[in-house]
Amino acid sequence: MPRLSGKFDKCTGCKRCLLACSQEMTGDLFNPRLARMCIQEVSAGLAHTPVVCAQCENAFCATSCPADAIYNSDGVWIIDPDRCTGCGVCVDACPLRVIVTYNGKAAKCDLCGGAPRCVDACAFSALELA
Amino acid sequence: MSYGWMGNLLHVNLSDGSIKEVPLNDRIKEDFVGGKGFGARLLYDMVPESADAFSEHNALMFLTGPLTGTLAPAMRGCAVTKSPLTGTFVDSYFGGDFAHEIKFAGYDGIIITGRSPGPVYLSVTPEGIELKDARDLWGLDTLKTAARVREAVGAHHAPKVACIGPAGENKVRFALINCDPNRHAGRGGCGAVMGAKHLKAVVVAGNKGVRVKRGSGFMEAVNGALAEMKDNPYILAFRNDGTPGSVPFADLEGLLPSYNYRGGSFKQAHKLDPAAQKSEFWLRDAACFSCPIGCSKVGMLKRGRHRGLVTDVVEYESAGMIGSNLGIGDTKAVAYLTYLCDALGMDSISAGGVVGFYLECAERGVWGNPDHRFGDPSLVERLLLEIAHRSSETGDLLAEGVKRASARIGRGAADWAVHVKGLETPAWGVRGAPGMGLAYMTGDRGGCHQRAFPILYEVGGEYWKSAPVKRLEIEGKAEIVSELQNYLAGLDTLVKCDFGQYGISATSYARMLSEATGVDMTPSDLSTVGERIWNLVRLFNCREGFGRQHDSLPRRFTSEPLPDGPAAGHMLDEESCGKMLDEYYRLRGWDAEGYPLPDTLQRLGLMQGG
Incomplete structure (x- = not known):
């Protein structure tokens, strides 16, 4: 499975990726806080860094999940909504802060099944699936 | 369930500290849509006739539109109030994140009335809405204020701040509101009204989502708009060069003010x-929230006195007003002086206007230090500080704007005070572009280039209704100006970005709006909304005593021929102005004094209650 990555040298901080992610997860809502990624501002606004799920080898989210709801499928960590209790441990365990809770369940980047909306939404080529 | 709109306004009365939610009714949504439209309706209804802009009777509003906060490309917000600089209605637009955050907090706008006894800031977060003590923030510049307020609320909320600097606190009549991240509601003194209310900042963070009615139709409309923008030459130019891309054009065409508008190049x-x-200094492109253009540039000065300063692009208006208009041809100096205006919280257009006015006074020996000259960045720095803090006689005088300053100085100084209705004009000379002159004369907030920009047709070579436009012709310019004003006022309800609209068609705007709200509107409906707004704002201004005699140009443009450029020798004499104005009033359905006629108001549904 390819990896998603963000480039601070291209990112303009427009956050269209976050809105697309939010709409993808919720179906009809726009709010960057509902995105399963974030944009970090660094050096007094000198740059913005897109932060995306690293699909870690040692995934703290999966390891910390008390319900064993996070499993690996072909290199992508997926949350099983039937097992997820929405306890929020994975949200706090993720050092990148890219897991959110929505409607009582945890939600994380699943690469939109291989065609991420965020990459498509970026007009500045700051997100790459490679 | 509300679509596009969040359905509520937040009303905070600073006098008694009361906070309440006011539901939007269908009438205001359909007649006025949002942004400028809501501002026009609410200001007319809420602010009593002849109220002092600095009194508790004035209202200050932060307004969004139904497309703000969504994937609709390049949307913004606006601040609306009665201007302390002009005494007219003023709407001032800002990009960045702040307007979108108002939607995420669950509101279509925040209305501030009354006046707090002491410095406060308004905090709107998922934890609650409250007024907080801002005594320890009073005196801080805008950038420090925003950082401190964000810290107080907590980074985990990712809060967005709108705040004033020392200029707003000291009621400099052209003080701005700095909106995260360093975008500005710049024109007309909205920041001074905020200062008069003792409101140092508004901070907002919200967990609510903006919902659209027809999701797939909305995304089709958004993708249509994006496709239009993709190869549009104006959009590409904004992407590559930002607004200073206009500097060479304006210079070549004799439109770039120099030495207090004496020259056009x-x-x-x-x-x-x-x-x-x-x-x-540029290092990268920066974009406002949900904008695919990225016309802003961010970087770090690499040489000179201010080496290491992280700052934004010097926008065209600042390059013109702080640069050429003050005789300063040095990017580093102008970048720093513009940064200083932002940090002190003053509109760089008006600041360049008042400093240019002062330098001409000094040069002529009419006021100030006769040794003061154009082209001196250190002098301009001192003057900006003195204005923001009102810390010298000259600074205190210039803080009033060129109209009041020239009246107080006398000795003919009004002859080189370049303003319309008290608003210092922006960095576009009009002697070689009569339609632009008419746009200044009739601008609802005074001398403004954003209500209509006929230069695009007169000088830029764009066709108007499939025909070329003669640059210096007087006849026919009124049609261009009035129709552009209506169209753009319509889009200012959404709330559009001035640059985005170069690439997005009327059809796309109407489609995105219809799909988002479920209320179907055509491009022509949007223009009608714009015309309704334009007339209601005119009623507000007429109620404040404005009429034909105020729809005029400064003497510099009417009586002193342009010395340079392709239109050298031209000016807009009183007769030409009068002809354009007659034609304009006729097209608008206003009488010869510029008052809307009853039939016009009837047609636009403005007869009752307005």
Whole structure:
């Protein structure tokens, strides 16, 4: 499975990726806080860094999940909504802060099944699936 | 369930500290849509006739539109109030994140009335809405204020701040509101009204989502708009060069003010253009929230006194007003002086206007230090500080704007006070572009280039209704101006970005709006909304005593021929202005004094309650 990555040298901080992610997860809502990624501002606004799920080898989210709801499928960590209790441990365990809770369940980047909306939404080529 | 709109306004009365939610009714949504439209309706209804802009009777509003906060490309917000600079209605637009955050907090706008006894800031977060003590923030510049307020609320909320600097606190009549991240509701003194209310900042963070009615139709409309923008030459130019891309054009065409508008070109213009800015500091493109253009540039000055300063692109208006208009041909200096205006919280257009006015006074020996000259960045820095803090006689005088300052100085100073209705004009000379002159004369907030920009047709070569436009012709310009004003006022309800609209068609705007709200509107409906707004704002201004005699141009443009450029020798004499105005009033359905006629108001549904 390819990896998603963000480039601070291209990112303009427009956050269209976050809105697309939010709409993808919720179906009809726009709010960057509902995105399963974030944009970090660094050096007094000198740059913005897109932060995306690293699909870690040692995934703290999966390891910390008390319900064993996070499993690996072909290199992508997926949350099983039937097992997820929405306890929020994975949200706090993720050092990148890219897991959110929505409607009582945890939600994380699943690469939109291989065609991420965020990459498509970026007009500045700051997100790459490679 | 509300679509596009969040359905509520937040009303905070600073006098008694009361906070309440006011539901939007269907009438205001359909007649006025949002942004400028809501502002026009609410200001007319809420602010009593002849209220002092600095009194508790004035209202200050932060308004969004139904497309703000969504994937609709390049949307913004606006601040609306009665201007302390002009005494008219003023709407001032800002990009960045702040307007979108108002939607995420669950509101279509925040209305501030009354006046707090002491400095406060308004905090709107998922934890609650409250007024907080801002005594320890009073005196801080805008950038420090925003950082401190964000810290107080907590980074985990990712809060967005709108705040004032010392200029707003000291009621400098052209003080701005700095909106995260360093975008500005710049014109007309909205920041001074905020200062008069003792409101240092508004901070907002919200967990609510903006919902659209027809999701797939909305995304089709958004993708249509994006496709239009993709190869549009104006959009590409904004992407590559930002607004200073206009510097070489304006210089060549004699439209770039120099030395307090005496000239229309500047020998050192090439030192302010995109190439100069790139070589001195640009590092990357920056975009406002949900904007695919990225016309802003961010970088770090690499040479000179201010080496290491992280700052934004010197926008065209600042390059013109702080650069050429003050005789400063040095990107580094202008970048710093513009940064200083932002940090002190003053509109760089008006600041360049008042300093240019002062320098001409000094040069003529009419006021101030006769040794003061154009082209001196250190002097301009001192003057900006004195204005923001009102810390000298000259600074205190210039803080009032050129109209009041020239009246107080006398000795003919009004002859070189360049303003319309008290608003210092922006960096576009009009002697070689009569339609632009009419746009200034009739601008609802005074001398403004954003209500209509006929230069695009008169000088830029764009066809108007499939026909070329003669640059210096007087006849026919009124039609261009009035129709552009209506169209753009319609889009200012959404709330559109001035640059985005170069690439997005009327059809796309109407489609995105219809799909988002479920209320179907055509491009022509949007223009009608714009015309309704334009007339209601005119009623507000007429109620404040404005009429034909105020729809005029400064003497510099009517009586002193342009010395340079392709339109050298031209000016807009009183007779030409009168002809354009007659034609304009006729097209608008206003009487010869500029008052809307009953039939016009009837047609636009403005007869009752307005």
